[in-house]
Amino acid sequence: MHAIVKNRLLLVSYLLTILYALHYGIPLYVSSSYLHTYWSAGNVSLIYMIGSFAALYGSMSVSKYMRRLHTYRFTMSLVAAEIVATIAFGLFQNPYLLAFLFITHFLLQTLIYVCLNVFIESFSKHAETGSIRGIFLTLLNIGILISPVLAGAILSVASFSTVYIVSACMLIPFVILIHHYFLHIEEPAYDRINMLQALKVAWKDKNIRAALMAEFMAQCFYAVMIIYSPMYLVTIGINLPVYLTAILPFALIPLVVLPYELGYLADTKLGEKELLIGGLLILALTTFLCVLIDVPSVSLWLIVLLSSRIGAAFVETMAFAYYFKKVGPEDASLTALFSNTMSFATIAVGAIGLALAPFLVERPQLMFIVLGCALLWSVSYVLPMKDTR
Numbered sequence: 001m002h003a004i005v006k007n008r009l010l011l012v013s014y015l016l017t018i019l020y021a022l023h024y025g026i027p028l029y030v031s032s033s034y035l036h037t038y039w040s041a042g043n044v045s046l047i048y049m050i051g052s053f054a055a056l057y058g059s060m061s062v063s064k065y066m067r068r069l070h071t072y073r074f075t076m077s078l079v080a081a082e083i084v085a086t087i088a089f090g091l092f093q094n095p096y097l098l099a100f101l102f103i104t105h106f107l108l109q110t111l112i113y114v115c116l117n118v119f120i121e122s123f124s125k126h127a128e129t130g131s132i133r134g135i136f137l138t139l140l141n142i143g144i145l146i147s148p149v150l151a152g153a154i155l156s157v158a159s160f161s162t163v164y165i166v167s168a169c170m171l172i173p174f175v176i177l178i179h180h181y182f183l184h185i186e187e188p189a190y191d192r193i194n195m196l197q198a199l200k201v202a203w204k205d206k207n208i209r210a211a212l213m214a215e216f217m218a219q220c221f222y223a224v225m226i227i228y229s230p231m232y233l234v235t236i237g238i239n240l241p242v243y244l245t246a247i248l249p250f251a252l253i254p255l256v257v258l259p260y261e262l263g264y265l266a267d268t269k270l271g272e273k274e275l276l277i278g279g280l281l282i283l284a285l286t287t288f289l290c291v292l293i294d295v296p297s298v299s300l301w302l303i304v305l306l307s308s309r310i311g312a313a314f315v316e317t318m319a320f321a322y323y324f325k326k327v328g329p330e331d332a333s334l335t336a337l338f339s340n341t342m343s344f345a346t347i348a349v350g351a352i353g354l355a356l357a358p359f360l361v362e363r364p365q366l367m368f369i370v371l372g373c374a375l376l377w378s379v380s381y382v383l384p385m386k387d388t389r
Helices: 002-006 008-025 031-034 043-062 064-093 093-120 126-157 158-167 171-181 195-205 205-228 229-235 240-251 251-259 258-268 272-292 298-326 332-339 341-361 364-384
Strands: none
Touching: 002 258, 008 093, 008 126, 008 158, 008 171, 031 043, 031 093, 031 205, 031 229, 043 064, 043 093, 043 195, 043 205, 043 332, 043 341, 064 093, 064 158, 064 171, 064 251, 064 258, 064 298, 064 364, 093 332, 126 158, 126 240, 126 251, 126 298, 158 171, 195 205, 195 332, 205 272, 205 341, 229 240, 240 251, 240 298, 251 258, 251 298, 258 272, 258 298, 258 332, 272 298, 272 364, 332 341, 341 364
């Protein structure tokens, strides 16, 4: 831990992580409801799918632009474009323009996240990967924990547009810090991004495959919660401001409290395998509970969603720590593949949501049934993995 504190550029990267998390998190649980005011649930799923495809396509070219522009200039360009896109998304009211701006926003956020991962990996030491990634996830989740409170407070006194303007403002100090500290950083030796080849490489290695599958399932869980849980809770009588301010901030606490400790355990005492399996089983159980509960009890939903985030913290932290013990910062394709698991997950969840759209009107909990079954199935991919301890 002492070595981490002495690493100034790593500490700056952590501060960037908090700012990114606030920008990402403030509109995170609002966007599906905002889009739903203009589009049907099926079309909202389709918009998320297209955004995810755009993010995947962009990520395949990311190393080329990093080499050509330098990571500093490339990141600065992305952040400037993201500020404009986010503000525009909040201000315009044409449904088709909103869909285009959301897709652009989704793409830019993903690419910025890839750059942030490159910064973190560049300033990391292999022996402390679990602790470093644990801190990274803790800070990321602190921002996401605070964000719903801010979004709920904004929506109680203002409109959706204010949410996106505040979100964009979080990137202003982000730009200042990058310009001040990262202008002359040494570039890693990037490989060309080949997502298909990276997937083939990852799939042939049972250990990398296990970590990738676990992360994919964690992101599927988040995608369902981001897109469908706000709409589902509204149907049973819990409105969006209540969800954002009275349930979500408390439910997200495990994602802040647990990652560093879990990363430390993975580095020093326990292996990742048992914790991954335990986390997936907790996620599956709590997801099935979402199917059974159809009453607007804030306390009951708080308990269920908080328990689910305990499982998510186990899965995400162990997947991060294990994967980046196997993959270095110069492996741009494998890094991009892992960073894009949210895009893959959103495509999968969106496709299922689109297919189930005629049934979701009367039975929105169907998405939780599918997710719970998929989480149980994913345990079979983790069982063959070899622990690092």
